[in-house]
Amino acid sequence: MTTLKAFFMKNYWRFSFSAKNAVKSLLAVFAVIWLATEIAAFFSGAIGDGIKANWPYFFLIGLLWTIWESRPRLAMTERVAGKDATIEIRVGDCFELDGALVIGSNADFRSAGIDRASLQAQFADRYCDSSERLGTMLEGALAGEPHSWRTTAGGRVKTYDIGTVARLDAGGRVAYFTAIAELNEYGKAHSSPGHIEAALAKLWSYLAHRGGMGPLVVPVLGSGLSRVGVTRLELIQTIVRSFLAACEARKFTEKLTIVIHPRDFRDHEIDWEELRFFLRYACKYYETGVRASDAARGAGALKR
Structure with a gap:
């Protein structure tokens, strides 16, 4: 944009x-x-x-x-206090940014028949040539991961815990597919704020133990087809809070970029100034032990 x-x-x-x-x-x-x-x-x-x-x-x-x-600022960056890490929030296209991608997936890691507008389908088209090849790569990446079986109209399929991560390296692009939603009997994805928080916690842990140290590019997880009943602003705040909590335990990247799709910026009520205050205070007071949510409330009071 x-x-x-x-x-x-x-x-x-x-x-x-x-x-x-x-x-x-x-x-x-x-x-x-x-x-x-x-x-x-x-x-x-x-x-x-x-x-x-x-x-x-x-x-x-x-x-x-x-x-x-007075021009629109489509990106903001803050350094995490006491850490060699920065958080950037920007409006743009995930695929145009440098860094490893984080892509939300269903707990079955099903790649066939998914919405063509989803990031998973776009990744398949850009780097895997087809959804079938993406499915094969995901199956290989998940080999050895704990799973269970569930019965669908098409037969029995493997399903994984929320937060399970599959690392792919396709076409020179690294991506971490993360289970954030479960599929119902009609094949529709459903998630919740609790699922998003659990998935993020497991993702950071995976990256700390098995991932690289390069920049991370994360979309607003749960804002697409996962049917999470909260606003995009709340989802972004959840990602920031989760990342800051993980930084306290270990280092796994020096830069996190949270990407808002231009369509979401256009069509949904994302208060850019409120988000700026939240990010600034969450990162500033991280070192002092003040929770990001409390810092955000303080920022809102100062803003008013």
Whole structure:
């Protein structure tokens, strides 16, 4: 997503644009121009008069600067206090960013017949050539993992615990497929906030013991077809809190990037400024033992 496109989204004007900051920016520009005019007039009346005569152009410069300062910020980054780790939240496409991908999956790790818009299907198309090959790779990666059997209309299938991780290296891209949802009798995925929290805890543990140390790219897990009954803002906060708790025990990456799909940024009420305050205070007070949720409430109070 480009900054220009974000300018025309109602959620930007509703949640991110600040009229107060825009006015402050405009007044600051005019103050600089006024000061420059006074200084120029002190040394040369002709220069001062020239500036005054062309005030519409300087007014336009002030407006352009204010627009630039008020532009949508589509990424934010904070360093975790006391740790060599940063958390970035950005609007974009997971596949365009460097780092190992985290992809939510169903507990059966079924790859056939899944929605073509899902990240799992997109990964198959980009790096595995087909869903069938992805299924074969997942089966190999899960060899030896604890599982049970369940009966479906198509026969008996293996199912794994929530939080089970399958590491794939396909087409030069590493991805950690993580079970975050269970399939019902109709083949539809269903998850819950508890499932997301459990899956994240097991994912961080897996990465600490069996993963690499490179950057991680994580979508807003549970925001797609998993039918989790909470907002995307709450899901992002859950990922941040879980990551910070895991950082306290061990180090497994130096950068976590949480990616919000442009469609979600456009269609759903994601308060960018509230998210910025949450991330800043959660990372800042992590070292002092203040819970991220408590820090977020404090940030909200200061914001108001």
